Amino acid sequence: MVGVSGRTAGYLTRVVPWCGRALRNPAVGAHAALYAAVPQSLWLTSTVLRRLFGVRILAIDDALDVFMPGVGWLTQGVEAGGAPAWQAARMAVEAVVLDSYEAAAFLQPGMIAADIGANIGTFSVLASRLVGPRGRILAVEPVHSNYHSLCRALHLNALSNVTPLELALGHQVGTVRLSLSPDPSGHSAVLPHGERFLEVPMTTLDNLCVQEDVGRLDFVKIDVEGFEPEVLRGGRESIVRFRPVISAAAYHLPEHRELLPAMIHEMVPDYEIRVAAAAPGLEVHCLAVPRERASYRR
Numbered sequence: 674m675v676g677v678s679g680r681t682a683g684y685l686t687r688v689v690p691w692c693g694r695a696l697r698n699p700a701v702g703a704h705a706a707l708y709a710a711v712p713q714s715l716w717l718t719s720t721v722l723r724r725l726f727g728v729r730i731l732a733i734d735d736a737l738d739v740f741m742p743g744v745g746w747l748t749q750g751v752e753a754g755g756a757p758a759w760q761a762a763r764m765a766v767e768a769v770v771l772d773s774y775e776a777a778a779f780l781q782p783g784m785i786a787a788d789i790g791a792n793i794g795t796f797s798v799l800a801s802r803l804v805g806p807r808g809r810i811l812a813v814e815p816v817h818s819n820y821h822s823l824c825r826a827l828h829l830n831a832l833s834n835v836t837p838l839e840l841a842l843g844h845q846v847g848t849v850r851l852s853l854s855p856d857p858s859g860h861s862a863v864l865p866h867g868e869r870f871l872e873v874p875m876t877t878l879d880n881l882c883v884q885e886d887v888g889r890l891d892f893v894k895i896d897v898e899g900f901e902p903e904v905l906r907g908g909r910e911s912i913v914r915f916r917p918v919i920s921a922a923a924y925h926l927p928e929h930r931e932l933l934p935a936m937i938h939e940m941v942p943d944y945e946i947r948v949a950a951a952a953p954g955l956e957v958h959c960l961a962v963p964r965e966r967a968s969y970r971r
Contacts, residue, residue, distance in 0.1 A: 796894055919944075
């Protein structure tokens with residue numbers, strides 16, 4: 674019998690289920706099966722992603738630039754953000770190849786979307802391509818290092834239909850204290866990470882729609898490290914008025930798998946709501962779709 678190292682065993686544990694998924698449903702599972710094999714190493718990640726998906730990674734000084742075919746450049750300040758250098762590439766694959774927020778199924782040219790918890794701009798860049806020059810993206814990110822990477826990505830891609838906003842969204846206008854995480858995607862107003870905190874300005878989705886003179890809102894992506902219920906509370910009028918598709922992270926706190934659907938159902942009872950991952954291995958999201966758009970898929 675051939676012995677298997679702990680590292681190899683861990684690799685097989687992750688990859689084998691994906692391979693079975695790929696064989697059963699190649700359209701969804703093939704990319705996911707390959708993605709599961711991507712190790713947490715910049716050199717290996719860049720090699721694997723380039724061969725599988727045509728992704729290119731360029732590391733210069735304290736910045737990591739990732740090129741995703743069909744979307745464009747994403748960037749991450751390695752020293753400023755403090756995250757492993759491979760993270761931006763993996764985030765790009767999740768959002769673009771695996772469509773973790775399911776935006777490609779609903780966003781069309783001319784639409785308006787809100788990216789709440791924009792981080793380094795992965796979703797904003799993708800959504801910008803989907804809505805085209807006649808559409809608009811409101812990209813909300815309260816942490817300055819992430820906001821800097823978001824703005825750099827917009828500059829590298831010459832995107833004029835994305836409005837970056839350095840603030841938080843919640844249930845009221847004021848400020849909110851974030852607990853800072855070593856992972857730049859993990860800063861949270863709810864989840865404790867240590868003794869480093871940052872006070873940031875906060876408004877509501879309802880106020881933002883008024884301030885930005887939004888006449889429609891077609892898609893709302895919310896991934897804010899456990900603060901999702903507060904964002905929904907502060908966006909009630911806009912959700913009832915505009916009836917957007919909502920894709921909200923439901924994995925930060927266990928109770929959110931029931932709480933988020935209940936909150937949305939109370940606001941708009943005729944929404945079709947599903948709590949699941951877009952593909953096996955991805956995080957669980959609450960996808961809420963208005964009845965008139967429930968049958969639509971790209």
